[in-house]
Amino acid sequence: MAILENKKVIVIGDRDGIPGPAIAECVKTAGGEVVFASTECFV
């Protein structure tokens, strides 16, 4: 988890996988700063 501490993070989630906001929440709890988060649709 330390790998994300004090890091700026760009999150790209997948509609049929893990959506952006869910990843962003995890990043925040690991001490990372989410600078951009979105979910994309790849189909």
Add this chain to the structure above:
Amino acid sequence: MNSVIKGASYILVHTPDMVLYNGTTQTTERIVNPESEYLKEVPEKLRSYEEAVSYWPNQTYIGNVHPEELAEVEFPWYDKKMEGADRYGKFGEIMPEEEFLLLVQASDMFEVVRLEKGFVAAHKEALAKDPVITEEILERVHEGVELSEIEQFVNEEHAEGLYFDGKLVGCVKAAHDIDQNLSAHVMHENLMSKASSVLALLYAVRNAGIKKEDVEYVIDCAEEACGDMNQRGGGNFAKAAAEVAGLVNATGSDARGFCAAPTHAVIEAAALVKSGAYKTVVVTSGGCTAKLGMNGKDHVKKGLPILEDCLGGFAVVITENDGVSPEIDLGMLGRHTVGTGSAPQAVIGSLVADPLDRAGMKIPDIDKYSPEMQNPDITKPAGAGDVPLANYKMIGALAVKRGELDRKELADFTKKHGLTGWAPTQGHIPSGVPYIGVAREDILEGKIKNAMIIGKGSLFLGRMTNLFDGVSFVIHGNTAEQEKKESGVSEEEVKGLIAKAMKEFAAALLAE
């Protein structure tokens, strides 16, 4: 009583030229990198009509192959040819591009579509042989114009070219000089959606065994928007397509919700019929030119042909309960709400587990799930994986978490309750609905007792919300007979009881 699924249609239109000229992957590349190697390679990587017809997933879509049969075909499928493949299937057909362009012109009410004379003459007879194309539609096909006229519109008036075999054979003109919402590009996109919806409607009416006059309401659930600068998404594709299809007694409206729209629309249609507002409602959608060749770069890079070369369409006929056809159970609707959240567990919970909980059912109680049915032959080489399988794994995992399935049974769950994807990546087209036609037949034949249709939509693409969306419904066998029994004494029985009492009374009077 619940409304029923009376019939369904599934159609494809092979449009290789539109891949190059109208698919956004290609049109974007032309702007960003006009000299790109990819653009040069595209024409060589497009499949012939015969190749598209003999493609196993396409034959599955139009109803000549059961999804279970497709699952037995060795993967990948793009290099396998199905012997005995046919243009026509029980659900619809794979229409060739040249005939479709004539249908597009017949679907155009504002003379924005122009086709070259020789092209019309060469292909009108072939279109006339199509079993669902009516005389009224054929009469709408104009004789055509000189090629020079078309060239002038394309070169000087920003018309969108219509191509066949790489040659210019027609154009779609702008419907307004300034209004971008009526530009040639938008008119082209909308007319292709409309014409493929017309084809889907014609097959749906035929397949359901109803008369065109029976249809009272049509809901279009595509992803396009038609309107002008004062009402950009004014609509109404549904009524516009119904007009060409000859559904004279129908009105209609458009339902939008990205890829979730078809499932929203079927629920709305089922509710309209069950409420008694309309007796027969058809949910319809045409295809999307923008998505043609969407993953083309990855396909070409990996030596595959461009597999996204067909427009897709479908229609589902929903009627009052006929005592036979499978029902849409409005008591078991799943919905992703504003407050649901985006965690995968919450998403699947809201769409799958919550409606089942309300009905006292467990996840394994549903025989087949139909979430996103994208063809993995298209998505896997593009890095998006096997989308249906990913959905089945999430549904199975939730069943394990809820103690309804043993962890060891998870792999088996995806096979037993899942399906291999076969639908083209046309956005809304693969979302839940491709299975409705097959499910209807499998329920009628007793192969399965129920199925859950799940539609998911990427609302965030419209940049109005970060939210995702989804809804689901369950189809099951007809319960009219059972309901009648459970409702207690029938009308006939009441009549019988009264008759018996009268006889006894008469006998008593005579005895006195």
